[in-house]
Amino acid sequence: MKYPNTKKLITEKALDYFSNNGYAGASIRQIARAVGIRESAIYNHFKSKEEIFLAILSDYKSKSLSTKILNDELLDELDNPEKFLQDFAKRLVEFWNTPKEKKFIRLLLMEQFTKVGSVELSVTEYVNELRGICRLIFSEMVKNNIAKKYDPDILAEQFTAPLFLIRTEHLSREGENNLNKVLEIVRKHVSFFWNSIKI
Amino acid sequence: MKYPNTKKLITEKALDYFSNNGYAGASIRQIARAVGIRESAIYNHFKSKEEIFLAILSDYKSKSLSTKILNDELLDELDNPEKFLQDFAKRLVEFWNTPKEKKFIRLLLMEQFTKVGSVELSVTEYVNELRGICRLIFSEMVKNNIAKKYDPDILAEQFTAPLFLIRTEHLSREGENNLNKVLEIVRKHVSFFWNSIKI
DNA sequence: GTCTATAAGGAGATAGAC
DNA sequence: GTCTATCTCCTTATAGAC
Structure with a gap:
């Protein structure tokens, strides 16, 4: 890859504008x-505004959530479920807090009801990836008698929803200790959750 | 009020377009x-596009959530907390499902990161109204030894967040029995929640 | 209060020189 | 690969007749 990579720079700046002003509100200019x-000069790299948008999406979709959140270190903690859940949630929120991911979530929330070309952005699809991971975790916990016999789908929903709402609510404000505040709320949520399902 | 009320018609149609295409994506034309x-002719009623947007917002903010959700009939059920919570959640989701409210939530989600004029739309502000009502309810329950001694803020968060996420996720699809599906998920959520806090 | 006509500028996109 | 110049269309908004 050579420097400067104009094409990459275009998608980066485009993501900035799209995630701040929306697709329609951002201009090629x-x-x-x-x-x-x-x-x-933009048209040497992309044949249309829409194609820039699609490139951003395609770049994003090429990465999977589980590989970014779950690692062996974390999975080793499964015998201490509360610590595992706390660390899992913490890793998740920290990942959501990375600049690029924040921009993408903003774009997702803004454009979920519009259609850019043939593509529709889906919040459900985004959250479902996390729900799937949670379902696996809670299935195991129920099977191993670590957690009460609730439907894993319900558990995944209860664990995921407050996390996602907290995260999306803190996307606008740009305070310094914003992350610490979010992590504190999340810690309380996980604590309540674990208290509700532990045997 | 005389008919036809063009001014009102303009805000209604504007809300349609704003909530489908976003503020920037909708045109006066x-x-x-x-x-x-x-x-x-629009400019006989509003001096700019922004003023139409502000009129929609001001109309919306003039109404309070609690008066639309809580009534005496519902409050009479407080001695049966699980039924109360189920009916409360049901009323809330049904309210969120009214056409105008759906459009407004879509607009809120789309425009929460942009600034139209000097106004910023805040999801937090929107959800906080519900959180406040919940906090009152759960404070009472804790005080009267109906619910475990959790922090009412946490309880409000745990009750509210899944409801809101479920609701926002079902704003796009326009299925017939969409509402029934949402109500079923919500019923399970409230059931889990009550199970977690009851004594 | 609505119309026609029009201004003034921004949008996405293309042609062709360098 | 970037530039200047340009096209065409759409945008918000105004002026003035009816």
Whole structure:
């Protein structure tokens, strides 16, 4: 990969503008200006505004959540379920707090009801990946008599929903200790949750 | 009020377009066409596109949630807490499912990160109204030894978050029995929640 | 209060020189 | 690969007749 990589720069700046102003509210002109080139030069890399959007999406979809959140270190903690859940939630929130992921979640929330070309962004699809991981975890816990015999789907929902709402609510404010505040709320949530399901 | 009320019709159609395409994605031209007048006629009622947006917001903010959800009939059920919570959640979801409220939630989610004029839409503010009502309810339950001694803030969060996520996730799909499906998921959530806090 | 006409500028996109 | 120049269309908004 050579420097400067204009194409990559375009998608980065485009993500900035899309996630702040929405797809319709961002213009090729702004993006080109931010990149430091003229509008017409954009069309050497993408044939349309829509294609920039699709490139951003495709880049995002190429990564899977579980590989970014779950690692062996974390899975070793499964014999201490409360600690595991706390650390799992913490890792998740920290991941959601990375700059690129924050921008993408903002874009997702903004564009979930519009159609850009043939593509529809789905919050459900986004959350479902996490629900799937949680379902596996809670299935194991129920099977091993660590957790009460609830339907794993319900447990996944109860664990996931407050996390996601807390996270999305803290996307706007840009306070310094924003993350610490979120982590504190999340810690209380996980604590309540574990208290509700432990045997 | 005389008929036809063009001004009201404009805000209604504007809400349609804003909530489907976003503020930036909707045009005066579309709105005027939907109303059945020319663009220029719009400016007899509103001095700018932004003012239409602000009128929609101001109309919305004039109403309070608690008066629409809580009534005496419901409050009489407080001695049967599980039934109360189930009916409370049901009323809430049904309210969220009214056409105008659905449009407004869509608009809120889409425009929460943009600034239209000097106004910022806040999801937190929206959810906080519900959190406040829940906090009162759960404070009472804890005080009267109906519920375990949890922090009412946590209880409000745990009760509210899944409801809101479920509701927002079902705003896109327009299935017939969509509402029944949502109500079923909500019923399970409330059941789990009550099971977790009851003494 | 709505119309026609029009202004003034921004949008996405293309052509062709370098 | 970037530039200047340009096209065409759409945007918000205004002026003035009816």
